[in-house]
Amino acid sequence: MSGSTDEIENLIALMAKLPGLGPRSARRAVLHLIRKRALLLTPLADTMSQVAISARECLNCGNVGTSEICDICEDPKRATGELCVVEDVADLWAMERSGVFKGRYHVLGGTLSALDSVGPNELRIPRLLDRVISEDISEVIMALNATVDGQTTAHYIADQLQSQVRLTSLAQGVPIGGELDYLDDGTITAALRARKEI
Amino acid sequence: MSGSTDEIENLIALMAKLPGLGPRSARRAVLHLIRKRALLLTPLADTMSQVAISARECLNCGNVGTSEICDICEDPKRATGELCVVEDVADLWAMERSGVFKGRYHVLGGTLSALDSVGPNELRIPRLLDRVISEDISEVIMALNATVDGQTTAHYIADQLQSQVRLTSLAQGVPIGGELDYLDDGTITAALRARKEI
Numbered sequence: 001m002s003g004s005t006d007e008i009e010n011l012i013a014l015m016a017k018l019p020g021l022g023p024r025s026a027r028r029a030v031l032h033l034i035r036k037r038a039l040l041l042t043p044l045a046d047t048m049s050q051v052a053i054s055a056r057e058c059l060n061c062g063n064v065g066t067s068e069i070c071d072i073c074e075d076p077k078r079a080t081g082e083l084c085v086v087e088d089v090a091d092l093w094a095m096e097r098s099g100v101f102k103g104r105y106h107v108l109g110g111t112l113s114a115l116d117s118v119g120p121n122e123l124r125i126p127r128l129l130d131r132v133i134s135e136d137i138s139e140v141i142m143a144l145n146a147t148v149d150g151q152t153t154a155h156y157i158a159d160q161l162q163s164q165v166r167l168t169s170l171a172q173g174v175p176i177g178g179e180l181d182y183l184d185d186g187t188i189t190a191a192l193r194a195r196k197e198i
Numbered sequence: 199m200s201g202s203t204d205e206i207e208n209l210i211a212l213m214a215k216l217p218g219l220g221p222r223s224a225r226r227a228v229l230h231l232i233r234k235r236a237l238l239l240t241p242l243a244d245t246m247s248q249v250a251i252s253a254r255e256c257l258n259c260g261n262v263g264t265s266e267i268c269d270i271c272e273d274p275k276r277a278t279g280e281l282c283v284v285e286d287v288a289d290l291w292a293m294e295r296s297g298v299f300k301g302r303y304h305v306l307g308g309t310l311s312a313l314d315s316v317g318p319n320e321l322r323i324p325r326l327l328d329r330v331i332s333e334d335i336s337e338v339i340m341a342l343n344a345t346v347d348g349q350t351t352a353h354y355i356a357d358q359l360q361s362q363v364r365l366t367s368l369a370q371g372v373p374i375g376g377e378l379d380y381l382d383d384g385t386i387t388a389a390l391r392a393r394k395e396i
Contacts, residue, residue, distance in 0.1 A: 005263045005264045005265075005269065007245065007248050007249055007252060007253075007264055008249060008253065008262065008263070008264070010245050011242075011245045011246065011249050014238065014241055014242045014245055015242070017238055018227045018230060018231070018238075019223070019226050019227055019230050020218070020219060020223040020226065020227060021218060021219070021227075025217070025218040027288060027291060028217050028218065028288060029216045029217055029218060029219075030249075031262065031286075031287055031288055032216060032217050033216070033246070033249075034249065034253045034262055037250055037253070040212065040215055040216075041246060041249065041250045042247075042250045043212055044209075044212045044213070044246060045243050045244075045246035045247040045250055046243075046247075047205065047208050047209045047212055048209065048231070048239060048242055048243035048246065049240075049243040049244075049247070050205050051205055051206060051209050051228075051231075051232065051239065052235055052239045052240045052243055054205060055205075055206065055232045055235070064206065064229065064232055065203045065206070066203045066205055066206070067203075071203065088229075089229055090225060090226060090229055093225060
């Protein structure tokens, strides 16, 4: 035994399953929670119970929210004819934080991967093709990660949509605040090829 | 807005208050929880609620458990006359994992600190002095951290207990598997001073 009781051990074991927490940090987190019972542990337990009941994937775009159709898909102001395709919900949230995109999203739920045998039907690709027609989309913006699988998926989708809509992808180049010395060769090559007049 | 709803935002904000998680890793953890709702989110919410109700500090030693007197203090086999003094519950758990100490513990709840105005009465020091007499303790083992505050606290307690019991502290030296090249000068000095015949 480790000096704590079953319930607390159980909580530590569950916390250790979270991404970013190992057994040691899970223990530290649990002691912190017990110390801040009223301020943190109880509200966290309650909020988790609520989210466990209410969280669902938007039937339209795959975003996570608390209703069948998410706030973004419900908002008529966002029917701009632009659809931003992302790999997962974390990417959608990252785009939303920047606040610059005013259209709607489509969350694929991953990338095509021969190794993991993920084909188009395992992703939300058929639904994307439907939406392009039914929502009268004029531009599909590929905001997939700049990885091999991400780019393969972007090409596959581009093939499927060819000539139906305008297809664009996020620009590649030097990140804002980035130092050339710390960038990989591929990024520098991409930034040079896409150079712009000042 | 960030593309998620209030409840989920709320959960992210609470998770970000855990030690070891920032806003980004909290978001990642929440998405992971929502994906693994049945396997992780619901059990975690339930276990947290249970622990929020049942967790308490042992009235005797300060360990965290689910009863007024913790399992270690209740166990008559551990009344060995040895008392191990630690700063906090995480240290007690670390000692227990090693499995080598068979006596009981006393959790101070911190260290003396002039800067943070923590005096003996803010810690569990008066209770320690009582226990040494009431539990017929023959040896007090100081397992405080090798920091300035930890060592100051150890000296203060040693002063209070002088001549009543045998006072010992954990040995200092090279950690098992440690490489000299990576050790600080203080540790090497301590290890050399405490060198042993082979």
